[in-house]
Amino acid sequence: MKIAVLGTGLAGRTLAAALHDAGHEVAVGTRDPAATRARTAPDANGTAGFGTWAEAHPDIELLALPDAGRYGEVLLNVTSGDGSLEAVAGAAPAPGTVLVDVSNPLDFSGGFPPVLSVVNTDSVAEQLQRAHPQVRVVKTLNTVNAAVMVDPGSLPGEHHVFVAGEDAEAKALVTGLLGDLGWPAASVLDLGGIRAARATEMYLPLWLALMGVTGSATFNIKVVTP
Protein backbone atom coordinates (compact mmCIF):
# COMPACT_ATOMS: atom_id res chain seq x y z
CA MET A 1 0.00 0.00 0.00
CA LYS A 2 1.18 3.57 -0.59
CA ILE A 3 1.16 5.42 2.71
CA ALA A 4 1.98 9.07 3.34
CA VAL A 5 2.87 10.11 6.87
CA LEU A 6 2.23 13.77 7.68
CA GLY A 7 4.63 14.86 10.41
CA THR A 8 8.37 14.58 10.90
CA GLY A 9 8.52 14.17 14.69
CA LEU A 10 9.54 11.04 16.54
CA ALA A 11 6.15 9.32 16.19
CA GLY A 12 5.85 10.17 12.49
CA ARG A 13 9.26 8.91 11.52
CA THR A 14 8.93 5.82 13.74
CA LEU A 15 5.65 4.91 12.05
CA ALA A 16 7.06 5.67 8.59
CA ALA A 17 10.06 3.39 9.14
CA ALA A 18 7.97 0.58 10.64
CA LEU A 19 5.38 0.67 7.83
CA HIS A 20 8.20 0.67 5.27
CA ASP A 21 9.81 -2.30 7.01
CA ALA A 22 6.41 -4.04 6.87
CA GLY A 23 6.54 -3.81 3.08
CA HIS A 24 4.55 -0.67 2.32
CA GLU A 25 5.66 2.18 0.07
CA VAL A 26 6.00 5.13 2.42
CA ALA A 27 6.54 8.85 2.00
CA VAL A 28 6.73 11.56 4.62
CA GLY A 29 4.89 14.79 3.96
CA THR A 30 6.09 18.13 5.26
CA ARG A 31 5.46 21.77 4.49
CA ASP A 32 8.94 22.52 3.18
CA PRO A 33 10.92 19.38 2.23
CA ALA A 34 14.17 21.30 1.59
CA ALA A 35 14.07 22.97 4.99
CA THR A 36 13.11 19.71 6.68
CA ARG A 37 15.97 17.87 4.97
CA ALA A 38 18.40 20.60 6.10
CA ARG A 39 17.58 19.90 9.76
CA THR A 40 20.62 17.83 10.71
CA ALA A 41 21.20 19.15 14.23
CA PRO A 42 19.43 17.19 17.01
CA ASP A 43 15.86 18.28 17.77
CA ALA A 44 14.98 20.03 21.03
CA ASN A 45 14.02 16.66 22.56
CA GLY A 46 17.38 15.14 21.66
CA THR A 47 16.31 12.99 18.72
CA ALA A 48 18.29 13.21 15.50
CA GLY A 49 17.39 16.04 13.13
CA PHE A 50 15.10 14.91 10.35
CA GLY A 51 17.80 15.38 7.71
CA THR A 52 20.03 12.89 9.51
CA TRP A 53 17.14 10.45 9.83
CA ALA A 54 16.21 10.88 6.13
CA GLU A 55 19.76 10.04 5.03
CA ALA A 56 19.49 6.77 6.95
CA HIS A 57 16.12 6.00 5.31
CA PRO A 58 16.72 6.64 1.59
CA ASP A 59 13.73 4.53 0.52
CA ILE A 60 11.29 6.85 2.29
CA GLU A 61 10.52 9.85 0.12
CA LEU A 62 10.16 13.31 1.58
CA LEU A 63 7.36 15.19 -0.16
CA ALA A 64 5.63 18.54 0.06
CA LEU A 65 2.15 18.22 1.59
CA PRO A 66 0.16 18.33 -1.72
CA ASP A 67 2.47 15.68 -3.21
CA ALA A 68 2.11 13.55 -0.07
CA GLY A 69 -1.67 13.86 -0.38
CA ARG A 70 -1.52 12.62 -3.98
CA TYR A 71 0.95 9.85 -3.06
CA GLY A 72 -0.92 8.22 -0.22
CA GLU A 73 -3.79 5.78 -0.56
CA VAL A 74 -3.69 6.10 3.21
CA LEU A 75 -2.61 9.26 5.05
CA LEU A 76 -1.38 9.24 8.62
CA ASN A 77 -1.75 12.50 10.51
CA VAL A 78 1.05 12.50 13.06
CA THR A 79 1.37 16.26 13.36
CA SER A 80 0.68 18.14 16.58
CA GLY A 81 -2.97 18.59 17.51
CA ASP A 82 -2.92 22.32 16.82
CA GLY A 83 -1.20 21.84 13.47
CA SER A 84 -3.40 19.01 12.26
CA LEU A 85 -6.13 20.91 10.45
CA GLU A 86 -3.60 22.95 8.48
CA ALA A 87 -1.39 19.97 7.64
CA VAL A 88 -4.26 17.82 6.41
CA ALA A 89 -5.72 20.76 4.45
CA GLY A 90 -2.28 21.13 2.85
CA ALA A 91 -2.31 17.48 1.81
CA ALA A 92 -5.83 17.91 0.36
CA PRO A 93 -6.75 14.21 0.58
CA ALA A 94 -8.91 12.88 -2.26
CA PRO A 95 -12.47 11.70 -1.51
CA GLY A 96 -12.45 8.21 0.00
CA THR A 97 -8.91 8.45 1.33
CA VAL A 98 -8.40 6.79 4.70
CA LEU A 99 -6.98 9.38 7.08
CA VAL A 100 -5.47 7.81 10.18
CA ASP A 101 -5.40 10.45 12.90
CA VAL A 102 -2.74 9.82 15.55
CA SER A 103 -2.65 13.38 16.92
CA ASN A 104 -3.31 14.67 20.42
CA PRO A 105 -4.46 18.23 21.17
CA LEU A 106 -1.82 18.93 23.80
CA ASP A 107 -1.43 22.58 24.76
CA PHE A 108 1.88 23.19 26.57
CA SER A 109 1.48 26.97 26.64
CA GLY A 110 0.81 26.86 30.38
CA GLY A 111 3.70 24.45 31.05
CA PHE A 112 3.67 20.79 32.05
CA PRO A 113 1.39 18.93 32.38
CA PRO A 114 -0.37 20.30 29.30
CA VAL A 115 -4.11 20.84 28.98
CA LEU A 116 -6.10 19.91 25.89
CA SER A 117 -6.83 22.55 23.24
CA VAL A 118 -9.90 20.64 22.00
CA VAL A 119 -11.88 18.65 24.55
CA ASN A 120 -15.15 17.28 25.88
CA THR A 121 -17.58 18.32 23.14
CA ASP A 122 -15.16 17.97 20.24
CA SER A 123 -11.88 16.35 19.23
CA VAL A 124 -9.16 16.78 16.63
CA ALA A 125 -10.44 13.74 14.77
CA GLU A 126 -13.97 15.18 14.60
CA GLN A 127 -12.58 18.50 13.39
CA LEU A 128 -10.69 16.68 10.63
CA GLN A 129 -13.77 14.65 9.69
CA ARG A 130 -15.93 17.81 9.50
CA ALA A 131 -13.29 19.63 7.44
CA HIS A 132 -13.01 16.67 5.03
CA PRO A 133 -16.43 14.99 4.94
CA GLN A 134 -15.47 12.82 1.92
CA VAL A 135 -12.42 11.43 3.72
CA ARG A 136 -12.66 8.44 6.06
CA VAL A 137 -11.04 9.44 9.35
CA VAL A 138 -9.97 6.73 11.78
CA LYS A 139 -8.55 7.70 15.15
CA THR A 140 -5.96 5.32 16.55
CA LEU A 141 -2.56 4.92 18.23
CA ASN A 142 -2.75 8.27 20.06
CA THR A 143 -2.85 6.46 23.42
CA VAL A 144 0.67 4.99 23.24
CA ASN A 145 4.14 6.37 22.63
CA ALA A 146 6.09 5.84 19.41
CA ALA A 147 8.00 2.82 20.76
CA VAL A 148 4.80 0.97 21.72
CA MET A 149 3.03 1.96 18.47
CA VAL A 150 5.45 -0.09 16.39
CA ASP A 151 6.48 -2.74 18.93
CA PRO A 152 3.51 -3.70 21.11
CA GLY A 153 5.26 -6.97 21.87
CA SER A 154 7.79 -5.02 23.95
CA LEU A 155 5.13 -4.95 26.68
CA PRO A 156 4.23 -8.28 28.29
CA GLY A 157 0.91 -10.00 27.79
CA GLU A 158 -2.27 -8.54 26.39
CA HIS A 159 -2.85 -4.79 26.12
CA HIS A 160 -5.08 -2.69 23.92
CA VAL A 161 -5.22 -0.04 21.25
CA PHE A 162 -8.37 1.69 20.06
CA VAL A 163 -9.98 2.63 16.75
CA ALA A 164 -12.82 5.10 16.25
CA GLY A 165 -14.41 6.22 13.00
CA GLU A 166 -17.57 6.23 10.93
CA ASP A 167 -16.48 3.84 8.17
CA ALA A 168 -16.26 0.12 9.01
CA GLU A 169 -14.17 -0.68 5.93
CA ALA A 170 -11.67 2.03 6.84
CA LYS A 171 -11.45 0.71 10.41
CA ALA A 172 -10.83 -2.80 9.03
CA LEU A 173 -8.06 -1.44 6.81
CA VAL A 174 -6.50 0.37 9.77
CA THR A 175 -6.79 -2.77 11.91
CA GLY A 176 -4.79 -4.50 9.16
CA LEU A 177 -2.10 -1.81 9.29
CA LEU A 178 -2.00 -2.17 13.08
CA GLY A 179 -1.47 -5.89 12.49
CA ASP A 180 1.51 -5.02 10.27
CA LEU A 181 2.92 -3.12 13.26
CA GLY A 182 2.50 -6.13 15.54
CA TRP A 183 -0.93 -5.54 17.10
CA PRO A 184 -3.01 -8.74 17.18
CA ALA A 185 -6.53 -8.15 15.89
CA ALA A 186 -7.90 -9.08 19.34
CA SER A 187 -5.94 -6.21 20.89
CA VAL A 188 -7.70 -3.63 18.68
CA LEU A 189 -10.90 -2.38 20.35
CA ASP A 190 -13.43 -0.60 18.15
CA LEU A 191 -14.93 2.22 20.23
CA GLY A 192 -17.51 3.17 17.60
CA GLY A 193 -17.96 6.34 15.57
CA ILE A 194 -15.57 9.26 15.27
CA ARG A 195 -17.07 10.94 18.36
CA ALA A 196 -15.31 8.26 20.42
CA ALA A 197 -12.04 9.95 19.45
CA ARG A 198 -12.87 12.31 22.33
CA ALA A 199 -12.50 9.39 24.68
CA THR A 200 -8.98 8.54 23.56
CA GLU A 201 -7.86 12.18 23.35
CA MET A 202 -9.25 12.83 26.85
CA TYR A 203 -7.28 9.85 28.13
CA LEU A 204 -4.09 11.85 27.59
CA PRO A 205 -4.08 13.52 31.03
CA LEU A 206 -4.20 10.05 32.62
CA TRP A 207 -1.50 8.84 30.22
CA LEU A 208 0.70 11.77 31.28
CA ALA A 209 0.06 11.08 34.97
CA LEU A 210 0.87 7.40 34.46
CA MET A 211 4.09 8.36 32.69
CA GLY A 212 4.98 10.14 35.94
CA VAL A 213 4.05 7.11 38.06
CA THR A 214 5.83 4.53 35.93
CA GLY A 215 8.83 6.75 35.16
CA SER A 216 8.63 5.93 31.46
CA ALA A 217 6.48 6.68 28.41
CA THR A 218 6.72 3.04 27.35
CA PHE A 219 3.59 1.51 28.85
CA ASN A 220 0.02 0.82 27.87
CA ILE A 221 -3.28 -0.21 29.40
CA LYS A 222 -5.05 -3.53 29.26
CA VAL A 223 -8.82 -3.65 29.58
CA VAL A 224 -9.48 -6.35 32.18
CA THR A 225 -12.87 -8.09 32.02
CA PRO A 226 -14.29 -10.88 34.22
Added chain:
Amino acid sequence: MKIAVLGTGLAGRTLAAALHDAGHEVAVGTRDPAATRARTAPDANGTAGFGTWAEAHPDIELLALPDAGRYGEVLLNVTSGDGSLEAVAGAAPAPGTVLVDVSNPLDFSGGFPPVLSVVNTDSVAEQLQRAHPQVRVVKTLNTVNAAVMVDPGSLPGEHHVFVAGEDAEAKALVTGLLGDLGWPAASVLDLGGIRAARATEMYLPLWLALMGVTGSATFNIKVVTP
Protein backbone atom coordinates in the same frame (compact mmCIF):
# COMPACT_ATOMS: atom_id res chain seq x y z
CA MET B 1 -12.96 4.11 61.94
CA LYS B 2 -16.14 6.22 61.73
CA ILE B 3 -16.98 6.80 58.09
CA ALA B 4 -19.81 8.87 56.66
CA VAL B 5 -20.85 8.23 53.09
CA LEU B 6 -22.52 11.17 51.34
CA GLY B 7 -24.84 9.85 48.65
CA THR B 8 -27.55 7.21 48.56
CA GLY B 9 -27.09 5.89 45.02
CA LEU B 10 -25.79 2.46 44.08
CA ALA B 11 -22.11 3.35 44.55
CA GLY B 12 -22.74 5.06 47.90
CA ARG B 13 -24.72 2.24 49.43
CA THR B 14 -22.35 -0.39 48.01
CA LEU B 15 -19.37 1.36 49.59
CA ALA B 16 -21.25 1.91 52.86
CA ALA B 17 -22.14 -1.79 53.15
CA ALA B 18 -18.64 -2.96 52.22
CA LEU B 19 -16.92 -0.62 54.68
CA HIS B 20 -19.35 -1.72 57.39
CA ASP B 21 -18.62 -5.35 56.58
CA ALA B 22 -14.90 -4.54 56.85
CA GLY B 23 -15.49 -3.51 60.49
CA HIS B 24 -15.92 0.24 60.27
CA GLU B 25 -18.73 2.25 61.83
CA VAL B 26 -20.63 3.66 58.87
CA ALA B 27 -23.36 6.23 58.41
CA VAL B 28 -24.96 7.49 55.23
CA GLY B 29 -25.56 11.23 54.92
CA THR B 30 -28.44 12.66 52.96
CA ARG B 31 -30.25 15.99 52.73
CA ASP B 32 -33.56 14.70 54.13
CA PRO B 33 -33.26 11.36 56.00
CA ALA B 34 -37.03 10.94 56.42
CA ALA B 35 -37.69 11.44 52.72
CA THR B 36 -34.78 9.16 51.80
CA ARG B 37 -36.04 6.45 54.15
CA ALA B 38 -39.52 6.72 52.60
CA ARG B 39 -38.12 5.80 49.16
CA THR B 40 -39.14 2.15 49.01
CA ALA B 41 -40.11 1.92 45.33
CA PRO B 42 -37.29 0.85 42.99
CA ASP B 43 -35.09 3.66 41.68
CA ALA B 44 -35.18 4.71 38.03
CA ASN B 45 -32.21 2.42 37.30
CA GLY B 46 -34.02 -0.58 38.83
CA THR B 47 -32.11 -0.81 42.11
CA ALA B 48 -34.07 -1.06 45.33
CA GLY B 49 -35.30 2.20 46.82
CA PHE B 50 -33.07 3.45 49.61
CA GLY B 51 -35.69 2.78 52.26
CA THR B 52 -35.76 -0.90 51.33
CA TRP B 53 -31.97 -1.01 51.39
CA ALA B 54 -31.82 0.78 54.75
CA GLU B 55 -34.20 -1.77 56.34
CA ALA B 56 -31.79 -4.50 55.27
CA HIS B 57 -28.83 -2.62 56.76
CA PRO B 58 -30.01 -1.59 60.24
CA ASP B 59 -26.44 -1.07 61.52
CA ILE B 60 -25.83 1.74 59.05
CA GLU B 61 -27.26 5.01 60.33
CA LEU B 62 -28.98 7.45 58.02
CA LEU B 63 -28.10 11.02 59.01
CA ALA B 64 -28.77 14.53 57.83
CA LEU B 65 -25.73 16.06 56.13
CA PRO B 66 -24.53 18.17 59.10
CA ASP B 67 -24.84 15.14 61.40
CA ALA B 68 -22.98 13.00 58.87
CA GLY B 69 -20.23 15.63 58.75
CA ARG B 70 -19.88 15.48 62.55
CA TYR B 71 -20.05 11.67 62.56
CA GLY B 72 -17.32 10.89 60.06
CA GLU B 73 -13.62 10.92 60.73
CA VAL B 74 -13.55 10.15 57.03
CA LEU B 75 -16.19 11.43 54.57
CA LEU B 76 -16.83 9.77 51.23
CA ASN B 77 -18.39 11.98 48.58
CA VAL B 78 -20.36 9.62 46.37
CA THR B 79 -22.89 12.18 45.17
CA SER B 80 -23.23 13.21 41.53
CA GLY B 81 -20.56 15.57 40.23
CA ASP B 82 -22.94 18.50 39.97
CA GLY B 83 -24.30 17.91 43.49
CA SER B 84 -20.93 17.44 45.15
CA LEU B 85 -20.13 21.00 46.19
CA GLU B 86 -23.55 21.44 47.81
CA ALA B 87 -23.51 18.06 49.55
CA VAL B 88 -20.05 18.53 51.02
CA ALA B 89 -20.89 22.09 52.06
CA GLY B 90 -23.95 20.68 53.82
CA ALA B 91 -21.77 18.20 55.71
CA ALA B 92 -19.39 21.04 56.69
CA PRO B 93 -16.38 18.78 57.32
CA ALA B 94 -14.13 19.79 60.20
CA PRO B 95 -10.55 20.91 59.46
CA GLY B 96 -8.27 17.93 58.87
CA THR B 97 -11.07 15.60 57.82
CA VAL B 98 -10.15 13.23 55.02
CA LEU B 99 -12.66 13.71 52.20
CA VAL B 100 -12.60 10.84 49.73
CA ASP B 101 -14.05 12.09 46.46
CA VAL B 102 -15.52 9.33 44.28
CA SER B 103 -17.65 11.61 42.09
CA ASN B 104 -17.63 12.14 38.34
CA PRO B 105 -18.85 15.33 36.64
CA LEU B 106 -21.12 13.58 34.16
CA ASP B 107 -23.58 15.84 32.37
CA PHE B 108 -26.38 13.82 30.78
CA SER B 109 -28.41 16.89 29.76
CA GLY B 110 -27.48 16.29 26.12
CA GLY B 111 -28.20 12.56 26.29
CA PHE B 112 -25.85 9.57 26.21
CA PRO B 113 -22.89 9.50 26.17
CA PRO B 114 -22.62 12.38 28.65
CA VAL B 115 -20.05 15.16 28.49
CA LEU B 116 -18.18 16.44 31.54
CA SER B 117 -19.47 19.51 33.38
CA VAL B 118 -16.00 20.28 34.79
CA VAL B 119 -13.00 19.38 32.64
CA ASN B 120 -9.48 20.04 31.40
CA THR B 121 -8.45 22.98 33.58
CA ASP B 122 -10.39 21.95 36.70
CA SER B 123 -12.04 18.96 38.35
CA VAL B 124 -14.68 18.25 40.98
CA ALA B 125 -11.96 17.22 43.42
CA GLU B 126 -10.09 20.50 42.93
CA GLN B 127 -13.34 22.43 43.39
CA LEU B 128 -13.94 20.60 46.66
CA GLN B 129 -10.35 21.20 47.81
CA ARG B 130 -10.63 24.93 47.03
CA ALA B 131 -13.99 25.20 48.81
CA HIS B 132 -12.60 23.38 51.88
CA PRO B 133 -8.90 24.24 52.09
CA GLN B 134 -8.59 22.77 55.61
CA VAL B 135 -9.96 19.41 54.48
CA ARG B 136 -7.72 16.74 52.94
CA VAL B 137 -9.32 15.70 49.65
CA VAL B 138 -8.27 12.40 48.07
CA LYS B 139 -9.69 11.42 44.68
CA THR B 140 -10.14 7.71 44.15
CA LEU B 141 -12.41 4.91 42.90
CA ASN B 142 -14.17 7.09 40.30
CA THR B 143 -12.67 4.96 37.49
CA VAL B 144 -14.54 1.74 38.34
CA ASN B 145 -18.16 0.79 38.88
CA ALA B 146 -19.65 -0.03 42.28
CA ALA B 147 -19.17 -3.78 41.89
CA VAL B 148 -15.45 -3.45 41.14
CA MET B 149 -14.95 -0.83 43.89
CA VAL B 150 -15.76 -3.33 46.60
CA ASP B 151 -14.72 -6.57 44.89
CA PRO B 152 -11.61 -6.00 42.78
CA GLY B 153 -10.90 -9.71 42.98
CA SER B 154 -13.90 -10.32 40.73
CA LEU B 155 -11.63 -9.29 37.84
CA PRO B 156 -8.75 -11.62 37.02
CA GLY B 157 -5.13 -10.74 37.64
CA GLU B 158 -3.65 -7.35 38.38
CA HIS B 159 -5.52 -4.12 37.65
CA HIS B 160 -5.25 -0.63 39.07
CA VAL B 161 -7.01 2.10 40.99
CA PHE B 162 -5.71 5.63 41.43
CA VAL B 163 -5.32 8.12 44.27
CA ALA B 164 -4.64 11.85 43.91
CA GLY B 165 -4.38 14.46 46.63
CA GLU B 166 -2.09 16.93 48.36
CA ASP B 167 -1.72 15.13 51.70
CA ALA B 168 0.48 12.01 51.81
CA GLU B 169 -0.94 10.87 55.18
CA ALA B 170 -4.49 11.13 53.84
CA LYS B 171 -3.54 9.15 50.75
CA ALA B 172 -1.98 6.47 52.97
CA LEU B 173 -5.18 6.31 55.03
CA VAL B 174 -7.26 5.99 51.86
CA THR B 175 -4.91 3.30 50.55
CA GLY B 176 -5.63 1.43 53.80
CA LEU B 177 -9.39 1.77 53.24
CA LEU B 178 -8.93 0.51 49.68
CA GLY B 179 -7.11 -2.45 51.21
CA ASP B 180 -10.17 -3.08 53.39
CA LEU B 181 -12.18 -3.27 50.15
CA GLY B 182 -9.78 -5.82 48.67
CA TRP B 183 -7.35 -3.64 46.71
CA PRO B 184 -3.76 -4.79 47.24
CA ALA B 185 -1.46 -1.86 48.03
CA ALA B 186 0.48 -2.55 44.82
CA SER B 187 -2.69 -1.99 42.80
CA VAL B 188 -3.09 1.56 44.13
CA LEU B 189 -1.20 4.05 41.94
CA ASP B 190 -0.51 7.49 43.42
CA LEU B 191 -0.89 10.01 40.59
CA GLY B 192 0.33 12.95 42.67
CA GLY B 193 -1.44 16.12 43.81
CA ILE B 194 -5.15 16.88 43.59
CA ARG B 195 -4.72 18.32 40.07
CA ALA B 196 -4.28 14.73 38.88
CA ALA B 197 -7.97 14.21 39.68
CA ARG B 198 -8.53 15.79 36.26
CA ALA B 199 -6.80 12.79 34.72
CA THR B 200 -9.14 10.26 36.32
CA GLU B 201 -12.28 12.35 35.73
CA MET B 202 -11.30 12.84 32.07
CA TYR B 203 -10.88 9.07 31.73
CA LEU B 204 -14.66 8.74 32.04
CA PRO B 205 -15.41 9.15 28.31
CA LEU B 206 -13.03 6.24 27.62
CA TRP B 207 -14.61 4.26 30.47
CA LEU B 208 -18.05 4.84 28.92
CA ALA B 209 -16.81 3.81 25.47
CA LEU B 210 -15.22 0.67 26.93
CA MET B 211 -18.48 -0.16 28.68
CA GLY B 212 -20.00 -0.18 25.19
CA VAL B 213 -17.22 -2.38 23.80
CA THR B 214 -17.21 -4.89 26.66
CA GLY B 215 -20.99 -4.88 27.11
CA SER B 216 -20.66 -4.47 30.86
CA ALA B 217 -19.70 -1.85 33.44
CA THR B 218 -17.74 -4.45 35.37
CA PHE B 219 -14.20 -4.04 34.01
CA ASN B 220 -11.07 -2.12 34.82
CA ILE B 221 -7.73 -1.23 33.32
CA LYS B 222 -4.29 -2.60 34.12
CA VAL B 223 -1.26 -0.43 33.52
CA VAL B 224 1.15 -2.68 31.61
CA THR B 225 4.85 -1.85 31.90
CA PRO B 226 7.87 -3.61 30.32
